[in-house]
Amino acid sequence: xxxxxxxxxxxxxxxxxxxxxxxxxxxxxxxxxxxxxxxxxxxxxxxxxxxxxxxxxxxxxxxxxxxxxxxxxxxxxxxxxxxxxxxxxxxxxxxxxxxxxxxxxxxxxxxxxxxxxxxxxxxxxxxxxxxxxxxxxxxxxxxxxxxxxxxxxxxxxxxxxxxxxxxxxxxxxxxxxxxxxxxxxxxxxxxxxxxxxxxxxxxxxxxxxxxxxxxxxxxxxxxxxxxxxxxxxxxxxxxxxxxxxxxxxxxxxxxxxxxxxxxxxxxxxxxxxxxxxxxxxxxxxxxxxxxxxxxxxxxxxxxxxxxxxxxxxxxxxxxxxxxxxxxxxxxxxxxxxxxxxxxxxxxxxxxxxxxxxxxxxxxxxxxxxxxxxxxxxxxxxxxxxxxxxxxxxxxxxxxxxxxxxxxxxxxxxxxxxxxxxxxxxxxxxxxxxxxxxxxxxxxxxxxxxxxxxxxxxxxxxxxxxxxxxxxxxxxxxxxxxxxxxxxxxxxxxxxxxxxxxxxxxxxxx
Numbered sequence: 180x181x182x183x184x185x186x187x188x189x190x191x192x193x194x195x196x197x198x199x200x201x202x203x204x205x206x207x208x209x210x211x212x213x214x215x216x217x218x219x220x221x222x223x224x225x226x227x228x229x230x231x232x233x234x235x236x237x238x239x240x241x242x243x244x245x246x247x248x249x250x251x252x253x254x255x256x257x258x259x260x261x262x263x264x265x266x267x268x269x270x271x272x273x274x275x276x277x278x279x280x281x282x283x284x285x286x287x288x289x290x291x292x293x294x295x296x297x298x299x300x301x302x303x304x305x306x307x308x309x310x311x312x313x314x315x316x317x318x319x320x321x322x323x324x325x326x327x328x329x330x331x332x333x334x335x336x337x338x339x340x341x342x343x344x345x346x347x348x349x350x351x352x353x354x355x356x357x358x359x360x361x362x363x364x365x366x367x368x369x370x371x372x373x374x375x376x377x378x379x380x381x382x383x384x385x386x387x388x389x390x391x392x393x394x395x396x397x398x399x400x401x402x403x404x405x406x407x408x409x410x411x412x413x414x415x416x417x418x419x420x421x422x423x424x425x426x427x428x429x430x431x432x433x434x435x436x437x438x439x440x441x442x443x444x445x446x447x448x449x450x451x452x453x454x455x456x457x458x459x460x461x462x463x464x465x466x467x468x469x470x471x472x473x474x475x476x477x478x479x480x481x482x483x484x485x486x487x488x489x490x491x492x493x494x495x496x497x498x499x500x501x502x503x504x505x506x507x508x509x510x511x512x513x514x515x516x517x518x519x520x521x522x523x524x525x526x527x528x529x530x531x532x533x534x535x536x537x538x539x540x541x542x543x544x545x546x547x548x549x550x551x552x553x554x555x556x557x558x559x560x561x562x563x564x565x566x567x568x569x570x571x572x573x574x575x576x577x578x579x580x581x582x583x584x585x586x587x588x589x590x591x592x593x594x595x596x597x598x599x600x601x602x603x604x605x606x607x608x609x610x611x612x613x614x615x616x617x618x619x620x621x622x623x624x625x626x627x628x629x630x631x632x633x634x635x636x637x638x639x640x641x642x643x644x645x646x647x648x649x650x651x652x653x654x655x656x657x658x659x660x661x662x663x664x665x666x667x668x669x670x671x672x673x674x675x676x677x678x679x680x681x682x683x684x685x686x687x688x
């Protein structure tokens with residue numbers, strides 16, 4: 180590396196910002212000022228050097244405040260199409276306090292004079308980032324140790340482990356264990372990328388596909404950071420619809436990967452399905468029945484011909500590489516769910532979480548029992564699911580039960596007020612949807628055979644046969660309304676209605 184002039188860094192930088200010593204071991208806080216100087220000098224000499232590091236290196240990764248400001252200024256000028264050099268940067272740093280004590284604006288020229296070749300800039304950027312990550316790791320480790328020494332009755336050891344894993348995950352993913360303000364330029368850039376992705380898909384899909392064209396058109400797909408609730412009474416098909424979406428999204432991801440489409444541009448996703456009600460093999464059997472077009476009941480009872488069994492075996496073999504992970508742990512806590520989701524995100528690039536169902540999750544366990552505490556627990560769960568969606572930047576779908584109020588009404592079509600512990604669910608969710616099958620309730624009121632009413636009942640039954648409604652009761656970013664679907668009960672499979680039969684009433688939220 181080229182020798183730099185004798186610059187008094189140690190005198191210009193506060194001790195707590197650069198070098199800290201442990202009285203017993205004299206260990207130095209990780210940093211590399213020479214790498215910072217070399218990188219900045221290369222950028223000032225040849226602005227193309229910035230392209231090699233700007234995707235992963237941020238101003239906060241530099242330990243020297245003056246270097247942070249220089250790098251930030253280079254980013255802004257080059258982004259505007261201007262040249263970043265000692266001459267163009269000088270006006271911005273003539274009165275800069277962080278630069279004054281190490282030579283003022285002349286320091287910029289000294290950096291450029293001692294610059295190394297552009298070829299090594301990526302390596303220097305990685306060194307700087309690694310030093311910053313190690314400093315953050317020391318901070319996280321110190322917090323873990325201090326937290327473990329504290330005797331807080333409201334914070335168990337498991338809570339501390341989950342907090343530690345959260346910080347470590349964030350550090351591994353983003354290079355920082357803390358959030359903070361984002362300037363509008365960064366936020367708008369991310370928004371434009373999302374809009375561009377939707378534009379390239381013909382305006383039909385902005386997020387991950389559900390596998391249903393009618394639903395995709397209405398909601399634009401499953402959006403990152405969104406919490407979506409699918410609610411319904413028992414036997415309405417909540418789990419079936421969630422399973423269909425899980426399969427469709429995972430299959431779309433697998434197909435896109437085979438076509439060479441990048442992880443960022445795929446319309447599918449790696450799916451985690453938390454099944455708190457059904458065992459993993461039961462859920463897998465449902466998916467196999469749907470895709471092999473075989474009766475779920477016949478599969479359970481083994482009533483298959485040799486041809487049907489061969490078809491099932493071929494289907495199972497075809498689906499072996501499906502990026503769909505099932506966790507059937509009973510009584511899972513919201514903290515444990517978040518921990519497992521973070522791990523799957525890190526290991527396999529998780530892109531969608533589905534929870535079946537919300538009321539079977541448990542909270543932190545604090546506060547005792549009773550209706551009031553249960554409402555607080557559900558509030559904690561929904562906030563946790565929404566927080567998970569934002570933290571991992573993925574859509575989260577949570578199934579929910581409805582109260583028995585539905586059964587007491589003549590019109591069984593569900594309403595937002597029918598959600599159990601509805602306040603927090605409705606508030607935290609970006610989208611609340613219902614699954615409703617009028618055919619189910621129609622079959623419960625069969626009149627006596629041979630009566631005129633029975634004939635009318637049969638006619639009405641023909642109209643309702645296989646019909647289902649996907650009702651969007653709340654959508655934070657779009658219209659509400661009803662989508663008609665088909666439901667094949669024997670194989671628990673939903674599908675789009677033929678285009679001529681579909682009715683999508685528009686209603687602005």
